[in-house]
Amino acid sequence: MFKILDLFCGAGGFSYGIELNKNFKTVVALDFNKSAKDTFTNNFKNVKVICDDITSEHVKSKIISLSKSEGVNMVIGGPPCQGFSLKGKKAGLEDSRNFLFLEYFNIVKEIKPEVFIIENVKALINSCNGYFIDQIIKKFKEIGYFINYGVMDSSKFGVPQIRERTIIIGSLSKKLSLPKELGKKKITVREAISDLEFLNSAEGNFILDYKINPKSSYQKIMRKNSLNLYNHISTKHSELALKKLSFIPAEGDKSSLPMNLRGKQKFHTTWSRLIWDKPSPTIDTRFDTPSNGRNSHPILNRAITPREAARLQSFPDTFIFYGNKTEICKQIGNAVPPLMAKCIADSLISQYNFEKVESDFIKIYNEDAYVYIEKLKKDNIRPNHIITDPPYNISTDNNFDTLRKPRVGLKFGDWDTNFNLYGWIPKYIEILDKNGSIIIFCSYRFISYIIEVLEKNNAVVKDVIKWKKTNPMPRNIDRRYVQDTEFAVWAVKKSSKWVFNRKIDSKYLRAEFQSSVVSGKEKTLHPTQKSLKILEEIIEIHTNEGDLIIDPFMGSGTTGVAAKKLKRKFLGIEIENEYYKLAKDRIFKENKE
Structure with a gap:
């Protein structure tokens, strides 16, 4: 249960909408306007409502004391925004009302709730050339918060009104995403x-x-x-x-x-x-x-x-x-439109309800790798290796439109469409151990781009690894070569003493591994599952026993299964709940820890 302090509460649209999710309850509220206080009091019977000036030290002390006694772990509010709005001429630095953000900040600093949300006009983001948004982010980061922000249009969240608002979300434990648009037909007047x-x-x-x-x-x-x-x-x-x-x-x-x-x-x-x-x-x-x-x-x-x-x-x-x-x-x-506020609440709960399993050697999380990296950084996690198979962005509705009878193309899922192929790499390279290595499976189309990003982020590319499939999927053999090879880029940190375990009985090793396409009992419902045999061979060569391997895009969990079998530590992240559960079952199927 999130217990809420609603600052600048007004009539209570923000609180009302958030309380439409049963996991939230407003317990303390503040506003300077008596009529707004009357409205709030009569619509929220069990909330302690204060009608006073937030700039008063006595009032702030009262709010902080009451919030702590009520167990407040979430603060919401929209500090007056006239100075950012068009009607306020975007006064920015010249409008003292904008500095009520400092009062909001100081209360959050004293209470240290798990979550805070600021709602304001769209112009806040660009006001004074971004000065205010930069200052807000900086100040909250200094007291330990992960920050995310963006613009929400209420008409895309079930509200019969076009209302664009800046939403800033802070959390002590993770970087929270703004809610996804509902994708439904807009409600009309x-x-x-x-x-x-x-x-x-x-x-x-x-x-x-x-x-x-x-x-x-x-x-x-x-x-x-x-x-x-x-x-x-x-x-x-x-x-x-x-x-x-x-x-x-x-x-x-x-x-x-x-x-x-x-x-x-x-x-x-x-x-x-x-x-x-x-x-x-x-x-x-x-x-x-x-x-x-x-x-x-x-x-x-x-x-x-x-x-x-x-x-x-x-x-x-x-x-x-x-x-x-x-x-x-x-x-x-x-007011904040209640249905937009409800979407924010629903999104927060879904993000806090992500599943996880943790043991001494294996940790897996049903999370977004782009968001969870902030938690890894905060916890000072330093993996020895990153081995991962991110989405390739190769799904198509029809790959064979030149045929007389076109066949349906490859359609792996929404996760393989519009995926940010390279944006995750710099932050994960940053947490990699000084002697660490990274292996990224990819389509041949993107090898050069991945190499470019790696080399711009303190990594040296050592080779391109090839997985040759002994029984590749047939294609139109009169028009194209058989697609029998997948690739992985191998890179190491600059000036590192990287791991490379050449087998004693081998004169040298080729950057090529062979196996059949995954089939039989090993095959799962994941459409791009990698061969366990290939992952075991790669892990044996590029890692040592006891090393920590991170896979930000865990998929069916093959890297985790191989890591556990070879006595490596493993941390896996997978955003799709269906595949997370699949990976969990595979990794913990035997010898449950």
Whole structure:
């Protein structure tokens, strides 16, 4: 269970979305705005909510003390971002509000949660030529965090709104990835709000609500049928605004009007309507103002209601906003879309739930090698050797399109498509022992590129090893040579005393090994499985007993099986859970440790 401190919590969209995953629970929250505090308090009944100034030493001390007593191990929040936004003229260094990041940082430094997440405007990344993002990364790295960041578009995570936000994720134990886009059809304005009652300007049957302030007479709730639908309250527009709106065609904007109606005296700024069958543009804090942008109803002569805006932010109807109209608009416009927050939570849990098995000699991890390298560096793991068979990026839909009857091409899986072939090499070379060696299986197409990357990263290429298959897969023998050879590049660290165990009865060794294609009982479901015989021979020559071998792309686990058999230590990493389980079963099948 992750227990959360929500800083700059606002109405609570971030917390609400994250809590949609049962592994997360907000326990402490802070905001300076009383109306936002009222909204948060009434939607999160068991959270200790503080309404005060985060720059106050007394308040910070209170937050830190309360967070520690509640067992907070995760901090989330979006420090005010006006100074990074277009409306704030990207003020950057000149805007003191941007330095509230320091307050956020200092609280994280004191609490040291396992995870923190910062949400901000897209412009943060490029503000002041990257100064702020660089400073954020630097400061958090100095206190022990792995950092990752990127831009998320909420419309690609189930939210009926295009809202691009910078997300920064820090972790004490691993470099966490941002969530992958859902890949589903985007949710539209029609799907989000068309079932709500079609109110005209100033319409709605109101009843008084005294839950927050018994003396208040303006805290209103609309009654729809027999249910109370909170916040679906239409703004009372002026006669001039209503007239202007009446000129705008359904789903249109002022650009679709005759030229004599477009001038500033008629339509200053944008005056646009939402489009039914597209996601909404970004909902901001002034969505109730028709002249503010594309936030008027697709067909009705009014701005959208707070409830309609809340739905476009992906809030459920059960989430109630409190305060006057201006305050409610601010809360909704500033909120993190809950469904986007849920995707972040789901992604974090999936990354923390990766499986692993560890023994004295064998350690295997269901992890992403590109991410797990940070953990290896932090733990000062220094392998003697790296022997690996990464994806080749050779999957195709049809390799034989010149044939009269084309055959289906090689399609190994998503993991063999758009794989970053070379990006992992520099970081793994960096952790390699000073006398270490690296052997990378590869397609003939990429030998020269791999050699180039190795030689640019403190390695000396010694040879290209060949695996000759005695029973290769047949091809169109009238058009091509039989593909009977696979390759591996062998390199060592510069100035190293590398291992090379020539057999005593051999005058010399050729960089060539022969075996049949994997078949029979040895064959597994992995489509690019390497021969155990070949790996055993390579390991005997290039490593010594007790050496640590790392395989960042473990696949079916053949390198691990050979390493264990030959009394070498082994650390394997495999991102695909199906293949991780396969490798685990093979490596630990006999003599379980």
